[in-house]
Amino acid sequence: MTSRVSRRQLLLGGSALFAANALQSIPGGRIWSGLDLMQSAHAQDVIAKPDHIIRMNSNENPWGPSRVALRAIYSAIGEANLYSFYDNPLPKLIGSQQDIGADHISLGSGSAELLKVGGLLAGMRDGSIVIPHPTFEDLPAYAEANGTEVIRVPVDGDMRTDLEAMASAIRADTRLVYLCNPNNPIPNIIEKNALKDFIVEIARDRMVFLDEAYHEFVSNPDYSTMMDLVRNGQRNLIITRTASKIHGLAGLRVGFAFAHPELTREISSRQTGLQNIMGVRAAYASYQDEEHSKFVRRTARESLDIVESYLRSAGINHIKSDANFSFIETGHPIEQVQARFMAENIQIGRPFPPFTNWMRLSMAKPDEMRYFVQTWRKLYG
Numbered sequence: 491m492t493s494r495v496s497r498r499q500l501l502l503g504g505s506a507l508f509a510a511n512a513l514q515s516i517p518g519g520r521i522w523s524g525l526d527l528m529q530s531a532h533a534q535d536v537i538a539k540p541d542h543i544i545r546m547n548s549n550e551n552p553w554g555p556s557r558v559a560l561r562a563i564y565s566a567i568g569e570a571n572l573y574s575f576y577d578n579p580l581p582k583l584i585g586s587q588q589d590i591g592a593d594h595i596s597l598g599s600g601s602a603e604l605l606k607v608g609g610l611l612a613g614m615r616d617g618s619i620v621i622p623h624p625t626f627e628d629l630p631a632y633a634e635a636n637g638t639e640v641i642r643v644p645v646d647g648d649m650r651t652d653l654e655a656m657a658s659a660i661r662a663d664t665r666l667v668y669l670c671n672p673n674n675p676i677p678n679i680i681e682k683n684a685l686k687d688f689i690v691e692i693a694r695d696r697m698v699f700l701d702e703a704y705h706e707f708v709s710n711p712d713y714s715t716m717m718d719l720v721r722n723g724q725r726n727l728i729i730t731r732t733a734s735k736i737h738g739l740a741g742l743r744v745g746f747a748f749a750h751p752e753l754t755r756e757i758s759s760r761q762t763g764l765q766n767i768m769g770v771r772a773a774y775a776s777y778q779d780e781e782h783s784k785f786v787r788r789t790a791r792e793s794l795d796i797v798e799s800y801l802r803s804a805g806i807n808h809i810k811s812d813a814n815f816s817f818i819e820t821g822h823p824i825e826q827v828q829a830r831f832m833a834e835n836i837q838i839g840r841p842f843p844p845f846t847n848w849m850r851l852s853m854a855k856p857d858e859m860r861y862f863v864q865t866w867r868k869l870y871g
């Protein structure tokens with residue numbers, strides 16, 4: 491199988507390797523990554539520095555779209571002259587998979603667009619929003635830019651979303667409470683019963699926005715999606731998901747909001763974006779391709795095991811991950827750590843105040859994570 495990847499592709503690195511990998515990421519089969527090949531070429535244990543930067547900074551899917559999604563993208567090129575809103579099959583497909591009416595779904599140009607609409611809706615009602623801190627900042631940053639006050643509630647001593655403190659921080663003028671489950675940059679979950687009670691209580695008087703961007707990666711039995719609440723008619727809850735992560739379609743911008751039809755109508759009326767036709771076709775194919783999702787989930791777990799088992803053995807403080815990224819205490823200002831890893835062709839996450847000594851590390855392919863561990867040992871071991 492090695493012979494299928496030419497020496498030229500190896501030397502070209504980055505994009506050529508990506509293309510080669512996209513074609514060779516056969517679920518259940520042997521996966522050849524660039525590092526794998528370089529390692530075997532050198533026939534030694536030390537993994538050679540790659541000739542391209544490995545992105546471990548944006549929680550992207552390192553494998554790219556599935557083969558069926560790639561095929562759908564290629565054939566959609568011929569439809570590039572068409573608007574995607576005619577006969578868009580996604581709401582019906584996703585609705586049937588989620589056992590929910592298509593009228594309960596708004597499509598977004600990525601879930602980020604829907605997060606921003608959430609921030610906008612809260613701001614239009616002139617009040618504050620409450621969020622955990624740190625968390626994913628797209629919704630609050632957009633709300634803030636539109637003049638809404640954001641009340642940031644620090645995570646607790648175990649770096650978990652502190653629901654009690656958030657409930658106490660809510661004021662009479664609070665229009666929306668944002669939760670991210672699993673959280674980001676801290677990849678831990680909110681316990682399902684506590685979360686459900688919290689949402690039911692808080693949504694009596696105000697909107698709850700629940701971001702489930704990493705839902706598909708979670709295997710923790712204490713976790714549950716809150717989609718049942720939407721199915722059962724909860725009026726003040728928006729849940730978002732994305733095709734960017736497990737489906738590897740971040741560049742094609744497809745996201746979903748699930749909510750009561752009155753709310754999805756309101757969301758749709760405030761949106762500014764539209765899905766592109768390739769994103770729609772790719773997502774339609776990918777959401778029917780369970781093999782790819784399983785493969786991505788399994789390899790993300792394998793990558794986490796490589797990193798977390800090293801961190802445990804070296805006694806390095808970190809959050810046990812319920813997503814496809816890790817959060818690690820480095821003991822150094824993260825800008826310095828970033829620069830040192832960048833010199834080794836590894837791009838790690840940006841600073842996340844107040845945890846400015848902590849590294850958010852997105853899972854790349856397992857061999858790439860072995861190279862990360864080797865690099866950590868070299869720099870800090």
Ligand SMILES: Cc1ncc(COP(=O)(O)O)c(C=O)c1O
Nearest residue numbers: 600601602626674703732734745
């Ligand atoms: C928690 C969370 N929500 C939403 C998003 C936005 O994803 P997208 O706009 O690609 O759907 C991200 C992206 O990293 C994220 O981490």
